[in-house]
Amino acid sequence: MSSDKITLSMSRSILEINTSAIRNNVKALFNYSQKKIIAVVKADGYGISALHLCKAMEEIPEVDTYAVACLEEGVELRKAGFKKKILVLGGVLNGEAKHLLEYNLTPVVSHEEHLKALSGVGVKFHVKYDTGMGRLGFLDGIIQDERIEGVMSHLSSPLDEDFSRYQIERFKQILKHYPKLPYVHLESSAGVVYRVPFTTHIRVGLALHGEPPSSNYQIPLERVYTLKAQIISIKELPPNHPVSYSRTYVTKEKKRVGVVAFGYADGLMKSLSNIGHLYYKDTPVRILGNITMDMTMLDFDQVDAKVGDYVEIIGKHQSFTQLAKLADTIPYELMCNLSKRIKRVMV
Numbered sequence: 001m002s003s004d005k006i007t008l009s010m011s012r013s014i015l016e017i018n019t020s021a022i023r024n025n026v027k028a029l030f031n032y033s034q035k036k037i038i039a040v041v042k043a044d045g046y047g048i049s050a051l052h053l054c055k056a057m058e059e060i061p062e063v064d065t066y067a068v069a070c071l072e073e074g075v076e077l078r079k080a081g082f083k084k085k086i087l088v089l090g091g092v093l094n095g096e097a098k099h100l101l102e103y104n105l106t107p108v109v110s111h112e113e114h115l116k117a118l119s120g121v122g123v124k125f126h127v128k129y130d131t132g133m134g135r136l137g138f139l140d141g142i143i144q145d146e147r148i149e150g151v152m153s154h155l156s157s158p159l160d161e162d163f164s165r166y167q168i169e170r171f172k173q174i175l176k177h178y179p180k181l182p183y184v185h186l187e188s189s190a191g192v193v194y195r196v197p198f199t200t201h202i203r204v205g206l207a208l209h210g211e212p213p214s215s216n217y218q219i220p221l222e223r224v225y226t227l228k229a230q231i232i233s234i235k236e237l238p239p240n241h242p243v244s245y246s247r248t249y250v251t252k253e254k255k256r257v258g259v260v261a262f263g264y265a266d267g268l269m270k271s272l273s274n275i276g277h278l279y280y281k282d283t284p285v286r287i288l289g290n291i292t293m294d295m296t297m298l299d300f301d302q303v304d305a306k307v308g309d310y311v312e313i314i315g316k317h318q319s320f321t322q323l324a325k326l327a328d329t330i331p332y333e334l335m336c337n338l339s340k341r342i343k344r345v346m347v
C-alpha cells in the first residue's frame with residue numbers, strides 16, 4: 001500500500017494546524033508593534049512544518065519575509081512556490097552564492113568569510129551585529145557595501161529588561177553609520193514588548209505558534225495546535241503488575257492501562273515518564289511508566305476510553321510551553337522534536 005492511500009482516520013497521530021489562529025497571531029503582533037513581520041520558519045518551522053506554516057502565511061500582507069537557518073531550507077520554500085522574501089540567517093558558506101542568486105534568497109552576513117563568499121555576486125544582503133548574544137555577528141568594525149539592504153542584531157536575554165535595553169542602545173549606535181535602510185530588525189517574540197522605535201520589522205517565531213514567550217506577555221495570542229494520538233490498546237492489569245521498560249511503575253490495585261501510539265520518537269520526551277498527563281476529552285490521564293519509542297502507557301481508570309479514540313497531547317488543555325516546563329525544557333525543543341510521521345493537517 002502506498003503511503004498516500006493511508007487516510008487521516010488511519011493516522012496514529014495528527015497535528016491540527018489552525019490557520020485562522022496563525023492569522024490572528026500575526027495581526028495581534030502587527031497591531032502591537034506596528035511593524036511588518038519576518039516570520040522565522042527555520043528548522044522546518046520549529047518542527048511543525050515550514051510548508052504548512054508558509055501556506056498559512058503566504059497571503060497575509062503583514063508577513064513580509066520568511067527567515068530560515070540555511071540555504072537548503074530556503075530552496076525548499078522556493079521549490080514549493082512561495083514568493084515572499086526569504087532571509088537565510090545562518091551565514092554564507094563557500095559555494096553557496098550562486099544558489100542564493102538562483103533561488104532569490106537573501107543572506108545574512110555575520111563574518112568576513114561570508115562577505116568573501118559573496119564577492120562579485122550581485123545579491124542584496126543583511127548584516128548582523130553582535131550586541132550581546134555572543135553567537136553570530138560583527139562585534140565592531142562597520143561593514144559598508146552597496147548591496148546592504150538590512151541590518152540586524154539579536155537579543156540574548158529578552159526577558160531581562162536591563163540587558164535588552166543595553167543591547168538596544170548598542171544597536172542604535174551601530175545604526176548611526178548607516179543611511180535609512182528598508183530592513184532594520186532586532187526583536188524576537190519576547191523582544192517585541194520593547195517596541196524599539198528605530199526598527200522596521202519584528203523577527204518572530206514562537207509567538208506565531210500561539211505560545212507566549214513570557215507569563216505576562218501583553219500580546220493576545222490564540223492556540224494554534226491540537227496534537228492527538230490514537231489509543232491502540234486498553235487492558236486491565238492485575239495488582240502488582242509492572243508497566244513498561246525497567247518497571248518504574250507497578251500497579252497497586254487492578255488498573256485499566258491504555259497504550260497510545262506516541263512515544264519519544266514522536267517527540268514526547270522520556271523525561272515525562274511517570275510525570276506528565278495527556279487528556280482524554282476533558283480528563284487528564286496520567287503517563288504510567290517509561291515512555292517508549294513509539295508508545296506511551298496511560299492510566300484509564302477514570303475514563304471510558306476505547307481503542308481507536310484519540311488522546312490530546314497538546315491542545316486546549318495543555319500548550320507546548322506547559323508540557324515543556326514539566327520536561328524541564330523549552331517549547332522550542334519540544335516542537336522541534338515532533339516527528340515526520342505525525343500527520344499534519346490544516347483546519
Ligand SMILES: *Cc1c(COP(=O)(O)O)cnc(C)c1O
Binds near residue numbers: 040042188190206
Ligand atoms: C530563532 C530566531 C528568532 C525567532 O525567535 P522567537 O523567540 O521564536 O521569536 C529571531 N531571530 C533569530 C536570529 C533567531 O535565530
